Amino acid sequence: MVDHAGREHCFGQGEPSAVWRLHKASTLNAILRNPLLNLGETYLAGEWDAGEGGLHTLLTVLRINFEANLDGNRWLNAAKALLGSWNGVAASQRNASRHYDLDEPLFRACLDADMHYSCAYFQDGQDSLEKAQAAKCQHIAAKLHLTPGQRVLDIGCGWGGLATYLAERQNVAVTGLTLSAEQLRVAKARVRAPALQGRVDFRLQDYREHEGTYDRVVSVGMFEHVGKRNYRAFFGKLADCLAPDGVALLHTIASKAPPTPVNPWIRRYIFPGGYIPSLSDIAPAVERAHLVSTDIEVLRRHYALTLKAWNRRFQRVRSEFAASKGEDFCRMWEFYLVASQTAFEVGDLVVLQWQLAKRNAAAPITRDYLYADSGATVFPNNNLNGRNQT
Numbered sequence: 252m253v254d255h256a257g258r259e260h261c262f263g264q265g266e267p268s269a270v271w272r273l274h275k276a277s278t279l280n281a282i283l284r285n286p287l288l289n290l291g292e293t294y295l296a297g298e299w300d301a302g303e304g305g306l307h308t309l310l311t312v313l314r315i316n317f318e319a320n321l322d323g324n325r326w327l328n329a330a331k332a333l334l335g336s337w338n339g340v341a342a343s344q345r346n347a348s349r350h351y352d353l354d355e356p357l358f359r360a361c362l363d364a365d366m367h368y369s370c371a372y373f374q375d376g377q378d379s380l381e382k383a384q385a386a387k388c389q390h391i392a393a394k395l396h397l398t399p400g401q402r403v404l405d406i407g408c409g410w411g412g413l414a415t416y417l418a419e420r421q422n423v424a425v426t427g428l429t430l431s432a433e434q435l436r437v438a439k440a441r442v443r444a445p446a447l448q449g450r451v452d453f454r455l456q457d458y459r460e461h462e463g464t465y466d467r468v469v470s471v472g473m474f475e476h477v478g479k480r481n482y483r484a485f486f487g488k489l490a491d492c493l494a495p496d497g498v499a500l501l502h503t504i505a506s507k508a509p510p511t512p513v514n515p516w517i518r519r520y521i522f523p524g525g526y527i528p529s530l531s532d533i534a535p536a537v538e539r540a541h542l543v544s545t546d547i548e549v550l551r552r553h554y555a556l557t558l559k560a561w562n563r564r565f566q567r568v569r570s571e572f573a574a575s576k577g578e579d580f581c582r583m584w585e586f587y588l589v590a591s592q593t594a595f596e597v598g599d600l601v602v603l604q605w606q607l608a609k610r611n612a613a614a615p616i617t618r619d620y621l622y623a624d625s626g627a628t629v630f631p632n633n634n635l636n637g638r639n640q641t
Contacts, residue, residue: 253302254279263316269309270302286321291516291590295582306585307559310593318598354576355433357584358410360568361561365412366437369472369502370554370602380560383553388416391469393621394500394546394606396614397421401466404428404492406458407473411438411451417469418450427453428461458488466494474503479510479526482533486540490609498545498614499607504554505529508599514590521587527600537607545614546606554602555595562588 252260253272273279278298282289290313293299301309362368363380371383372390391413395403399422405414408427411434418425429435438453454461468489477485493499506529512518513525537544562585565572573581594600608614 267304267308267311267315269304269312271299271309272302273299285515286317288515288519291520291583291586294586295520295579297578297582306589307592310589311597314593314597355437357572360572361565361588365416366410367412368409369557370504370550371557371560372550373553373556376556380557380564383557383560384412385416388413388420390621391471391500391502391604392417392421393623394498394604395467395469396498396620397423397467399423402426402464403467403469404461404463404465406468406470406489407476408434408438408453409472410434411441411453413469413471414438414451414453415441415447418447423450423467425451426463426465427451428456428458429453430455430457459484461488461492463492464494465492466497468493468497468499469502470500471502472504474501475522475525475527477526478524479528479532482528482536483539486536486542489607490540490542493607493609495609496613497609499542501533501603501605501607503528503603503605505533505601505603506599507601517587517590520583530603533603533605537605542607542609543611543613544605545608545611546604546618548604548606550602550604552595554600555592558588558592558595562592 252262253270254260255273255276255278275298278293281293281298358366358368363371363384365381365384367384367387370387371378371380372387373383374386378386395417397403397417401423403414403417403423403425405417405425405427408414408429411427414425414427417423427438429438432455435453435455441447442451442453470489474485489499489501504527506527508529510529510532513522513527518525534544565584565588569581569585572584591600606614
């Protein structure tokens with residue numbers, strides 16, 4: 252640590268190692284008063300910078316050494332988590348607008364060409380972002396076990412990347428719901444392609460207000476905005492919309508730890524009303540909706556690689572956004588990306604893909620069908636009587 256007067260202070264030994272440069276005498280005391288909020292606040296204010304190794308290495312070192320001591324009271328955290336995500340329909344609309352209605356050029360600069368704003372699926376650590384996002388779509392399509400002509404509901408469709416992928420590659424009809432006017436505008440522009448005419452319908456609508464029955468329901472990267480209080484309503488609506496033989500897939504960030512509130516800095520600047528569930532949060536709501544958990548897969552570190560790719564692309568054009576939006580905005584955005592990356596690397600965050608159905612026999616009984624190229628034998632949902640197909 253290099254303090255405001257240029258004095259060096261060394262702590263610990265070994266790797267990873269980082270350099271922390273403080274520019275004001277009061278910064279460290281401010282951080283210690285409320286580390287979870289003020290570490291990011293003081294970075295935005297330009298009160299400190301990362302030296303050799305950069306911001307990623309510094310946040311990694313801080314997480315490894317200090318994060319376990321910041322958990323606080325478990326039961327108080329659970330109460331804060333519930334009260335801090337009290338998202339009614341109107342509040343959900345405002346919260347979505349705060350983040351997703353940011354300038355489209357920002358997201359286009361960071362994301363892949365299809366604008367998937369969720370965890371990619373890296374079959375190899377060297378995969379390009381485009382390849383990894385396409386692999387994510389393929390992985391989800393396989394888990395949905397689609398048949399041409401089926402109707403699919405996409406809750407939280409974003410800019411329409413997954414919906415258009417499913418419509419084009421799987422020959423299904425997709426209805427996509429979003430609360431962001433900007434996302435809706437971009438998504439609707441995609442539907443003008445002749446191949447998608449009449450096969451994709453994007454709507455500005457809250458999931459709680461939607462009616463209809465679908466063969467498949469999918470939700471990717473939206474559940475983090477539902478709010479803990481609304482889990483029962485979410486899975487109840489999912490069950491209402493799912494056909495008796497239907498299959499659903501929930502793709503969400505989750506915590507390996509017991510329930511805890513969202514980091515206050517992330518909540519203030521990035522995702523107001525957001526909440527990261529634990530397994531223990533989701534399971535009771537699934538059970539109350541009388542849904543069958545047919546598969547749960549934990550994706551580790553995939554989101555870290557995704558966030559790393561987003562930040563790498565942002566840094567290439569950082570100077571452009573500094574000129575148009577200001578240095579404080581750029582510091583906010585890069586702190587968000589790097590803090591989130593390290594949370595998936597050395598913190599408690601993972602991604603869950605939770606496959607659900609109303610009937611136990613609605614989904615294959617092994618995961619072999621996900622890797623059809625291997626030639627493994629699979630058991631389709633309507634063919635469990637011994638007549639196996641390859």
